[in-house]
Amino acid sequence: EAQVTQNPRYLITVTGKKLTVTCSQNMNHEYMSWYRQDPGLGLRQIYYSMNVEVTDKGDVPEGYKVSRKEKRNFPLILESPSPNQTSLYFCASSLPGQVFEAFFGQGTRLTVV
């Protein structure tokens, strides 16, 4: 089954404790991205990657890191989480080009206390 898998689904952590949210897709998609969803703001892109070893900042990259060492994986790293990073996070993947829809993971609800 074609899918994007994020882990964990839920996470509560403390300020400053490094964490990684994993994202893996099995569709051989070149394009992967991370979004955060906050009430009233929709989904805002954090980082995206157009292929292996190619990553770029989205609209809200501060406080986040990513890596793309393999095509299928695109982890999101919070080196020193803060409460304002409490949010619902989505990973998405797609083929490149404007015509292709993005496939989303199930989301990770992160709370930083």
Place this chain on the structure above:
Amino acid sequence: AQKITQTQPGMFVQEKEAVTLDCTYDTSDQSYGLFWYKQPSSGEMIFLIYQGSYDEQNATEGRYSLNFQKARKSANLVISASQLGDSAMYFCAMREATGELIFGSGTRLLVRP
């Protein structure tokens, strides 16, 4: 300026009636794609419908259709014969040449029995 604007934070519709969710966009690209996603209360993002900027016909997918007015830069989603299961958050999104998928702030639709 916002690239995607959804001016209706919330909407009600009676079951079995049609409803239009508004979306306007801003781009200087000639080639772009427009998408609608549904997010039920369970949180996952479900792709509904796509419209390409060069498509002359409005896209349709079952009960969903996209009212594409290029000159007005609007891409409204029309849901016909609303069902209780249509109650959800709906997001309009645009993909430009960069590949980035930009979302609006969403419209929460509630279908009344």
